Structures are given as C-alpha cells and as structure tokens.
Amino acid sequence: MSxxxxxxxxxxxxxxxxxxxxxAAFKAAIVYNIGRFATFPPGRRQDDGDLVVCIEDDDPxxxxxxxxxxxxxxxxxxxxxxxxWPFAAGxxxxxxxxxxxxxxxLEALADQGALTIGESKDFADQGAVRLITIGRxxxxxxxxxxARRAGATxxxxxxxxxxxxx
Amino acid sequence: MTAAPLxxxxxxxxxxxxxxxxxxxxxxxxLTDLSLEDxxxxxxxxxxxxxxxVDTAPAAVFVITKEDIRRSGAQTIPEALRMAPGLEVANxxxxxxxxxxxxxxxxxxxxxxxxxxxxxxYLSTISGVLWGQQLAPLEDIERIEIIRGPGASxxxxxxxxxxxxxxxxxxxxxxxxxxSVTADTLxxxxxxxxFGAPLGQGAVRLYLTARxLGEGDSRARAAQGGxxxxxxxxxxxxxxxxxxxxxxxxxxINTSDALRExxxxxxxxxxxxxxxxxxxxxxxxxxxxxxxxxxxxxISFKRDQFDLDFSRHQRLGxxxxxxxxxxxxxxxxxxxxxxxxxxxxxxxxxRWFGAFVQDEVALxxxxxxxxxxxxxxxxxxxxxxxxxxxxxxxxxxxxxxxTSVSRATRTPSRLEADGGPTPPDGFVESDASRPxxxxxxxxxxELGWRGMLxxxxxxxxxxxxxxxxxxxxxxxxxxxxxxASAPFNAGRAVDTGLEAALEAKPAARWTLKAxxxxxxLRNRDGLRDGxxxxxxxxxxxxxxxxxxxxxxSDDLELDAWLRRVGPFADGATPGYDDLDVQLSxxxxxxxxxxxxxxxxxxxxxxxxxxxxxxxxxxxVARTVGVKLAWxx
Numbered sequence: 001m002s003x004x005x006x007x008x009x010x011x012x013x014x015x016x017x018x019x020x021x022x023x024a025a026f027k028a029a030i031v032y033n034i035g036r037f038a039t040f041p042p043g044r045r046q047d048d049g050d051l052v053v054c055i056e057d058d059d060p061x062x063x064x065x066x067x068x069x070x071x072x073x074x075x076x077x078x079x080x081x082x083x084x085w086p087f088a089a090g091x092x093x094x095x096x097x098x099x100x101x102x103x104x105x106l107e108a109l110a111d112q113g114a115l116t117i118g119e120s121k122d123f124a125d126q127g128a129v130r131l132i133t134i135g136r137x138x139x140x141x142x143x144x145x146x147a148r149r150a151g152a153t154x155x156x157x158x159x160x161x162x163x164x165x166x
Numbered sequence: 167m168t169a170a171p172l173x174x175x176x177x178x179x180x181x182x183x184x185x186x187x188x189x190x191x192x193x194x195x196x197l198t199d200l201s202l203e204d205x206x207x208x209x210x211x212x213x214x215x216x217x218x219x220v221d222t223a224p225a226a227v228f229v230i231t232k233e234d235i236r237r238s239g240a241q242t243i244p245e246a247l248r249m250a251p252g253l254e255v256a257n258x259x260x261x262x263x264x265x266x267x268x269x270x271x272x273x274x275x276x277x278x279x280x281x282x283x284x285x286x287x288y289l290s291t292i293s294g295v296l297w298g299q300q301l302a303p304l305e306d307i308e309r310i311e312i313i314r315g316p317g318a319s320x321x322x323x324x325x326x327x328x329x330x331x332x333x334x335x336x337x338x339x340x341x342x343x344x345x346s347v348t349a350d351t352l353x354x355x356x357x358x359x360x361f362g363a364p365l366g367q368g369a370v371r372l373y374l375t376a377r378x379l380g381e382g383d384s385r386a387r388a389a390q391g392g393x394x395x396x397x398x399x400x401x402x403x404x405x406x407x408x409x410x411x412x413x414x415x416x417x418x419i420n421t422s423d424a425l426r427e428x429x430x431x432x433x434x435x436x437x438x439x440x441x442x443x444x445x446x447x448x449x450x451x452x453x454x455x456x457x458x459x460x461x462x463x464x465i466s467f468k469r470d471q472f473d474l475d476f477s478r479h480q481r482l483g484x485x486x487x488x489x490x491x492x493x494x495x496x497x498x499x500x501x502x503x504x505x506x507x508x509x510x511x512x513x514x515x516x517r518w519f520g521a522f523v524q525d526e527v528a529l530x531x532x533x534x535x536x537x538x539x540x541x542x543x544x545x546x547x548x549x550x551x552x553x554x555x556x557x558x559x560x561x562x563x564x565x566x567x568x569t570s571v572s573r574a575t576r577t578p579s580r581l582e583a584d585g586g587p588t589p590p591d592g593f594v595e596s597d598a599s600r601p602x603x604x605x606x607x608x609x610x611x612e613l614g615w616r617g618m619l620x621x622x623x624x625x626x627x628x629x630x631x632x633x634x635x636x637x638x639x640x641x642x643x644x645x646x647x648x649x650a651s652a653p654f655n656a657g658r659a660v661d662t663g664l665e666a667a668l669e670a671k672p673a674a675r676w677t678l679k680a681x682x683x684x685x686x687l688r689n690r691d692g693l694r695d696g697x698x699x700x701x702x703x704x705x706x707x708x709x710x711x712x713x714x715x716x717x718x719s720d721d722l723e724l725d726a727w728l729r730r731v732g733p734f735a736d737g738a739t740p741g742y743d744d745l746d747v748q749l750s751x752x753x754x755x756x757x758x759x760x761x762x763x764x765x766x767x768x769x770x771x772x773x774x775x776x777x778x779x780x781x782x783x784x785x786v787a788r789t790v791g792v793k794l795a796w797x798x
Contacts, residue, residue: 025197026197028197029197029198029200030202032198033198033202034202036202037202068198071198132338132341134338134364134367134368134369134398135338135367135368135396135397135398135399135404136398137336137338137369137396137398139338139339139341141341141342144755145755155720156720156721156752157202157203158202159752159755161202161203163338163339163340163341163342163362164341164342164797164798165342165755165756165797165798166755166798
C-alpha cells in the first residue's frame with residue numbers, strides 16, 4: 001500500500017507558516033488567546049472591562065498586536081498600550097522583551113497585577129507565560145505560581161494546552 | 167465530525183487539496199478566529215495556508231481528537247475507536263481485538279488499512295492488524311483520522327473498507343516530564359512515563375509504557391519504549407525521526423484442546439524517517455521506514471518490512487490540485503509450522519511497487535469539486551492491480567453533499583497464497599490441485615451529506631453500497647476427502663448501510679456527541695460447502711453511541727458514554743448495552759485525578775463468539791478504577 005497520504009499529511013502538519021510577519025501574527029494570536037483564558041479579580045480590568053496589553057514601542061511583536069486592537073475579550077475588548085520601558089501601572093498582560101526580563105522587573109510587574117509574557121530562556125522562572133519557539137513551532141510554558149501572584153486565574157484548558165506547567 | 171475548522175490532513179490528500187481562490191489569508195484576523203487548541207496544533211498553521219477541513223471532504227471521514235480520547239477514558243486505541251460511527255470493535259482477549267468497518271469483522275479482519283504516523287501496521291503476511299501490539303501511549307496521540315470506504319486509489323491494496331490513520335504528537339508538544347498510572351478493580355494497570363526536551367535545533371520525546379490488561383485466564387502484559395525527534399529544516403521543511411521497541415506476552419481462552427496450553431509472545435520494533443515540505447501551493451514528502459514483528463501464537467512468524475514513499479502535490483492552472491507519488495516495499499517473512507496451519511515455502515520475500523496520481527478540479531466558482539484518481543500497483547501475489555476512484559463534492563445551503571465510486575482490492579495473505587490447515591502425518595498434498603488466487607475486489611458506491619442544523623447541531627451522514635467479488639473461500643480439495651482444503655475466489659457479498667454522526671452543545675458547559683450506524687451484509691455466492699475465513703455474521707446490524715461531556719466547574723468534569731451494539735446476524739453473539747462514566751479532577755497545577763467506571767450495565771459480556779481456530783472471545787467485565795496523572 002502506498003503511504004502517500006499520511007506522508008502528505010505529515011508534510012502539511014509539520015510545515016507551519018514561515019516565522020516572519022506570519023510568526024508575529026501567530027504569537028500575537030497566542031497572546032490574545034491567553035488573555036481570553038485568564039480571569040482577573042473584579043475591577044482589575046479597565047472600567048469598561050477592557051483587557052490592557054502592554055508592549056514596548058520597538059518590540060517586533062507590537063505591530064502584530066496592534067492589529068488585534070479592539071478584538072472582543074471577555075466582557076470588553078483588547079486594548080494595546082505601546083510605551084517605553086518600564087510600563088506604567090494598569091497592564092493586565094505585559095509582554096516583556098528579553099533585555100528587560102530581569103527577576104526584579106518580572107516580580108514588580110506581578111505585584112502590580114500584570115500577567116507577564118516573554119520569550120527569554122529562563123523567563124518562566126519569574127514570568128507567568130513563556131513563549132517557546134523551536135524551529136517554526138511556537139508553544140507556551142506556564143508558571144502558575146507567578147500567575148496567581150499577579151491575581152490571575154488561568155483556565156484548566158489553558159493549562160492543558162501548555163507544553164509545560166511549572 | 168469535528169466542531170472546529172480542523173485540519174483533516176489525510177482527508178486533505180484524499181480529497182486532494184483545496185481549489186485555488188479558496189485559500190485563506192494568514193493574517194492575524196483569521197488566526198484569532200481559531201481556538202487556541204487549533205492555533206497550537208501545527209497542522210492548523212497549515213490550515214491558514216491550506217483550508218482543508220472535514221467539511222470539504224468527499225469521503226466519510228471522522229476525526230477522534232486528543233480531547234475525545236481524554237474524555238473517553240479509553241486505555242487502548244481500539245477502545246477509542248468505538249466512538250467513530252460504523253467502527254466495529256470486539257474484544258477477543260487481553261491481546262486480540264477484532265476491528266473492522268462496514269462488515270467482515272473477526273480476529274484477522276482483513277479489509278481495513280491502518281497506519282501509525284505513515285507506517286503501515288496492516289501485515290500482508292496475515293492480512294490483518296495485531297491490535298495488541300499497538301502500544302503508543304494514548305496521551306501521545308494527536309488525533310486519529312478514520313475514513314470509512316475505500317482509500318485504495320491513494321493507499322493501494324488492502325485499503326478496502328476503510329483507512330485509519332493514527333497520528334502522534336509533534337515532539338515540541340510534549341516538553342517536560344509526565345507520568346501516569348491507571349489501576350482498576352480487575353487488577354488491570356497501565357503505566358506511562360514520558361520526557362521531552364529541546365535537542366539541537368529541534369525537540370525530542372522519550373517514552374516508556376507498560377500494560378497489564380485483561381481478566382482471569384485472558385491476560386496480556388506488554389511494554390513499549392520509543393522516541394520521536396522533530397526538527398524544522400530549510401525554509402519550509404520538517405524532519406521527523408521516530409522509533410519504538412516492544413515486547414509482550416498473553417494467555418487466552420481456547421476451546422481447542424491442542425491449543426489450550428498455548429500462550430502468545432511478541433517482540434517488535436520500527437524506525438522511521440521523514441522529510442516533508444509545504445509552501446501552500448506545492449510540497450513533497452519523502453519517507454522511509456523499517457518495521458519488524460516476531461510473533462509466537464496460533465500462527466507464528468517473523469516479518470521485516472522496508473518501505474520507501476515519495477509524494478508531491480502542486481497547484482496547476484488555478485483550478486487543479488494535483489497529487490502524485492510512488493512507493494516501493496520489500497517484505498521478508500518466515501512462518502513456522504503450527505498446530506493449525508502449515509505454510510510452504512516457510513520463507514518468502516515479496517516486492518511491491520506502486521504509483522498513483524490524483525487531480526481535484528474546482529468548478530462553478532468552487533461550489534463543485536471533482537476528484538479523479540488511480541493507483542497502479544504490482545505485487546507478487548496477484549500481479550498488477552488498478553484501483554481508481556471518482557469523487558464529487560458540492561456545496562449546498564447549510565452544508566455540502568458528496569458522492570463517490572471506487573474500486574479497491576485485497577491481496578491474499580501468506581496463509582491463503584501458500585498455506586492451509588496442517589494436514590495429518592503422511593498426507594502428501596498435490597500442488598497441482600491448488601488454484602492460483604486472485605485479489606478480492608470491492609466496487610463501492612457512496613453518498614454523503616454534512617452540515618449544520620439550526621441550533622448549532624452538526625451532522626454528518628453517509629450511505630454506502632458495497633459489492634464484493636472473488637472473496638476467498640476455503641473448500642475441501644477434490645480427492646482429498648476432508649484431509650486438505652484450499653482457498654478459492656468463490657465468495658460474493660453485498661453490504662448496504664447508513665452511518666450518522668451528530669454533535670450538539672445544549673449548554674455552555676455541556677457537549678453531546680452521538681453516532682449511529684446500520685448495515686445489511688448478505689452472501690451472494692450460494693455456496694454451501696465452503697468455509698469462509700471471513701465471517702459475514704460477525705458484525706452487528708446496528709450500533710448506537712452517545713457521549714456526554716459536562717463541565718461541573720473549570721477543574722471538574724463529568725463524562726458519560728452510553729453504547730448499544732446490536733446482535734450479530736447469526737445470533738451467536740447477542741447485542742449489548744454499555745455505560746462508561748468518568749469524573750476528572752484537576753487537583754493542582756501538576757496533578758490530574760480520574761475516577762472511572764466501565765462496562766457498568768452488566769457484570770460481564772462476550773463481545774464476539776465463534777472466532778477462528780477455537781479461540782473464543784474472553785469476557786469483558788465491569789470495572790471501577792482510578793487514574794493519576796502528573797506533569798511537570
């Protein structure tokens with residue numbers, strides 16, 4: 001018998017979008033989804049229930065996140081707040097670039113109630129969600145202790161989809 | 167049937183890929199419409215490039231997802247297969263399970279092609295699948311794609327009644343450490359250990375699984391270890407290397423005195439490498455594998471298979487999606503004389519060569535897709551086999567309809583081609599009296615309709631009419647009295663049936679999934695003196711399945727599965743009702759606890775009587791158990 005179809009399947013299965021503009025869009029979509037699966041204490045979101053995602057102005061992910069501005073999130077919508085470093089208070093999600101992902105900075109953000117997201121190698125030591133990219137594959141790892149410290153409750157489904165939970 | 171725009175990749179190729187002008191853009195707008203689960207599975211990334219969904223398949227397709235498996239509580243692959251409409255699954259012992267679709271079930275059900283990550287586990291030596299040796303941990307299965315109906319125009323011979331494609335998870339999806347233990351009141355246990363980590367430019371998964379299943383005199387113990395390595399290479403290609411080693415032994419209940427003391431043992435191993443690329447408009451896959459089976463039981467044999475496959479797909483002229491490829495396979499087996507069968511020559515090497523081409527044309531602004539395909543194959547049993555298909559798919563309000571006409575063949579097993587019942591001492595068989603066997607053929611006609619009803623109820627209906635010719639029938643040889651028999655292509659049969667799958671979400675926390683099937687399988691040969699190695703009566707006339715998933719809270723799930731399997735046509739096996747219930751609790755970030763009850767409606771049942779060579783079905787008993795799963 002020919003194994004052509006499974007082969008073909010494999011070919012499709014292991015070839016995700018090239019990680020250029022697509023890569024950023026893909027990561028932005030994961031960040032957006034993390035926001036959907038995270039619950040914050042009452043009053044922590046902006047007055048009208050909006051979810052605030054903070055990101056540095058010059059972060060390569062910022063343009064892709066910008067395109068998601070206004071997407072529905074919980075009772076409100078996604079608000080992308082671009083700024084310099086450090087972020088002002090009021091972030092629900094904080095995308096922290098590798099150069100600023102120090103233990104002190106991540107702990108400070110958690111104490112301000114921000115769910116931190118980043119990509120550096122040891123990010124999940126003090127950060128809540130680490131995006132892991134191997135080849136063209138992007139997944140995420142969760143440190144739920146850090147998420148709880150920020151006051152966020154992550155859904156069971158999100159934890160199940162994480163490739164690793166600390 | 168799946169709820170999400172799930173990539174059905176095997177079907178994608180079967181269906182032959184999407185038409186031009188229907189491609190989705192990969193913009194972020196589209197990605198956020200996908201569920202996170204779909205977003206993360208690598209094939210969904212490909213959906214963004216190539217919108218291949220179950221909804222556009224001109225075939226009877228059903229996908230068992232990771233979530234389906236988790237919430238079913240299935241401990242083995244055949245248990246999970248019971249949720250697919252029309253799938254016939256009957257437990258025979260801790261090791262043997264009869265699995266078929268659209269009739270002809272039995273210990274050596276021979277008309278269903280099965281592959282694990284592109285490696286065929288259908289053995290041409292015995293014309294069947296050794297389900298007790300399929301030990302891939304269920305946790306590692308990404309999805310199981312089931313195509314009811316012929317797949318021979320792509321997979322070649324022996325993909326007669328259906329194709330099952332078991333796909334394991336990408337290594338990146340299993341980073342970290344996992345361990346789980348399942349134990350129940352029958353003393354059955356399953357233990358899985360797993361470790362995944364980045365390695366070089368890719369990721370690797372290592373695993374070890376051990377099972378002790380069955381009850382009383384019918385007990386099977388088996389262990390398997392293996393690995394999978396995935397790495398993205400070049401701009402758009404991916405490399406996968408994977409392999410497994412396994413060993414097991416079992417007892418089984420047997421009514422034949424000669425075999426009562428017998429027990430079975432197996433060893434096995436495989437190694438596979440695959441390079442695949444896809445940039446949306448075109449792609450290729452190149453795969454090679456080796457597979458080894460060493461099995462001691464009623465029919466004892468060793469078998470090695472080497473296989474090389476290549477396929478290529480490309481879009482032509484905007485409306486054509488062309489898929490073509492070829493394969494070469496070398497099989498060497500060695501069969502021992504046993505108490506029930508003798509095969510001459512003992513050793514045999516077979517070479518198989520095949521080539522296929524398939525084209526899907528999009529017409530009427532992509533409301534109509536027409537697929538034509540054929541596989542031409544040469545084997546040393548029956549020579550050249552030509553297996554064509556013609557399919558059409560039409561978008562209609564609220565869904566789509568499809569139809570197909572296909573031909574598929576089954577090549578003789580080694581027992582059929584070279585063997586027979588072990589003759590008494592001193593009996594000399596004359597080769598001259600033995601006919602040359604041809605392949606069994608199926609002409610299949612199918613019709614399907616799927617879509618969404620008001621209220622969000624998804625439905626998927628299929629009807630089929632199968633006409634079989636040249637089915638292998640064993641008859642006593644002239645002049646040999648009852649001392650020797652041989653196979654002849656003398657059987658004819660007709661099978662007509664209906665299958666349905668439904669999915670609904672009555673409440674935000676509640677999901678219902680139902681399946682139903684009905685068939686009427688009849689002999690058309692009028693033979694009275696032949697013994698059929700296939701059993702027309704070993705299939706239920708109808709089956710019903712209802713699964714309920716209820717989320718009591720974010721951390722607590724209550725799931726139930728009610729099934730009805732109709733009586734077999736011969737009355738030898740009565741029908742039965744079955745109920746499984748499972749309560750799952752996420753007891754922290756790293757621990758999951760499940761309490762389950764299975765086969766709750768009666769103390770025990772026999773799922774299939776009167777199987778081959780006096781081996782009867784072992785009882786399936788009521789059981790209650792617990793599963794603990796840890797990850798870090």
